[in-house]
Amino acid sequence: MAKITPKGMRDFLPEDMILRESVIETIKGVYRKYGFVPIETPALEYLDTLKAKSGEEIKKEIFVIEGGEFGLRFDLTVPLARVAANNAFTKPFKRYCISRVWRHEEPQKGRFREFWQCDVDVVGSESTRADAEVIKCTIEAIEKLGFNKPKILLNNRKIMNGLAQKLNVKEKVDDLLRILDKIDKIGEDQVKKHLKQHFDDQTIKKVFELLKTTGTNEQKLKSAKVLSEEGAKELEEIIELLPDAEIVIDLSLVRGLGYYTGPVFEAKLGDEIGSVAGGGRYDTLLAMYGQSDYATGMSIGLERILFLLNKKKAETQKTLTQVFVACVKPEFYNEAEKIASELRKQGIATETDLNQRNLRKQLEYVNSMGIPYSIVIGQKEVETKKAKLRNMKTGEEKEIKLVEKIIL
């Protein structure tokens, strides 16, 4: 029967996973340097935990376990909020989590039912220093992965809230944001049509005036200040805290999730590619899980990062092995394995022939895997305690001594 990969999901073979693990390692390394520590939570949560905060759309996408008690998590923020609200952490609590989430969507190009998220969050700090720090370490992680410095788009929920208040539609601001968030998907005209079901023409006009504010950051902040003094001030502070970052205030930056309460941000690499990271402040979410606290965070889109890295790379890597120690005849296997052990002790990934193949077949394996170096062990090598290290690409050979410490 269906002994295949589940629909909408992926098997990650070595050529994917080697790169994926190295990307995760790099991101982790940066987060750790800022003092973020890992937590992990179960893949399953009680269904009511998952439904407590989520919008109607995401509720439909939960993989529910038979019996209706548990569901698979659809993001890493809900579990963080649950854990942070139920443990007495020293504050600020700074955590990262690089792990998988599941959404039962109709599979479509580039979207999967299982995918990785890389989250970094600060719980328990009201200050924009926390917002600035999650942005700063995200920029550093992206650069460390070999990309140019990303552009940071910055907005503040308080500004749109300010406008909504001024226009007397404050109680409908969630509808407003939900519809505006679709602009990339369905276009401005469709968004306006949807808005007309909830708002009058004057309101829609004013909203689009705000979204389309152009000019320098200073000019945009000036317009923003009229709507929310506090919102504008927070953005000023973040800009000041990040003197090396390339920040652009973008008053049209909405970010779909309903739980954001303050600054929201996105990292972009060039204009043709969408954002590679995003986040924002969500000071009211934890209260839903029992204990109110400040929180802000950012998430790197691992799948998009990997897509971009794979596009840049000429060829994929299917092995990490550096050296293959072949043996001319089975009786030299122990000798080959001894040499391999010596190399492994030096940290060099080394393989020997697990299949009792003849020499030609062993070297076919080396080539097929793309292992860069080989050593062949036969009677002569054992007797003279010398062998040749062959560069499989150039054919170059170098004599090495089979003494205690093999020197490549």
Next chain:
Amino acid sequence: MAKITPKGMRDFLPEDMILRESVIETIKGVYRKYGFVPIETPALEYLDTLKAKSGEEIKKEIFVIEGGEFGLRFDLTVPLARVAANNAFTKPFKRYCISRVWRHEEPQKGRFREFWQCDVDVVGSESTRADAEVIKCTIEAIEKLGFNKPKILLNNRKIMNGLAQKLNVKEKVDDLLRILDKIDKIGEDQVKKHLKQHFDDQTIKKVFELLKTTGTNEQKLKSAKVLSEEGAKELEEIIELLPDAEIVIDLSLVRGLGYYTGPVFEAKLGDEIGSVAGGGRYDTLLAMYGQSDYATGMSIGLERILFLLNKKKAETQKTLTQVFVACVKPEFYNEAEKIASELRKQGIATETDLNQRNLRKQLEYVNSMGIPYSIVIGQKEVETKKAKLRNMKTGEEKEIKLVEKIIL
């Protein structure tokens, strides 16, 4: 409502995860040195994939998604078999996978519904070299984690099969192994009682004679040879391939899983602790997923390893941060953050005050987290470009220069 950790599962807080990630890193590093590469598969599989091979007991433990199409994987071997049977890998295909699995058991002490497995497997080698290699790298990983050299228990399914054939109960050998596997749980008397429902007294007597064979490895191999020439020979080969290992032939080693076909092995640390790793050859499993091939592998019990490491450790670590750069007043925050950036560039995990706290509160945070060093930045430090690095444990202070490259 139930905003808590799901029943039978665990949240891994920093004090767990820091150690867990370092253990995983160590094990991974050893696997990679032997040329094993990572693969990952979805947490969900088609339910019929999961049920194809598994025994009745494990079938009851699958978390099934509503609709009955998908279930959560209960081990990493089934997904490996599915992937290996459906992809044209160069053979031998050597993969590791350190990831989570789920079983819907009744929660009990020390057993969880979600847990990590660390698997290393070779697909496509008939040779005992492959069995020896998975044992060898498992031993190395365990030693690298700081444990003594584990004792390896070795047996071969072919030996019990040989006895069953001799006693004319070959078609019931699965029942025999399934019941014998319970000996640790329910004791010898109960096992004998269960066996009596399937076998006559003479058979049971002969089986227990085999299980209780004592003596040296050579003596046990001699008894084994009578039942399976091939089985005994394979064990001899493995012993010869692992001259540095401490191997004990144990003819009572059953290992529950029905899919083993040849050598089976376990790694033990001392007699009071159960096994910390186990595995064996399963040459017929892949055929169930479409393409027959040889396979052997070993799995380290990560939960037991972590339990033992935690018992050894005096205190848990809840941060990785090395230095906290405090500021006397908010106006020195930018200076503190500049120093922190400099330290991070040198790979030193460093934090600054994200909460705009006074100095006393900042140092309380440092102590509460167990951060080993602090630097305090005030007017004087900024002016003189000098500061003091304080060892928080000893109180010792060392003057450092706040120049481009800070030297600790």
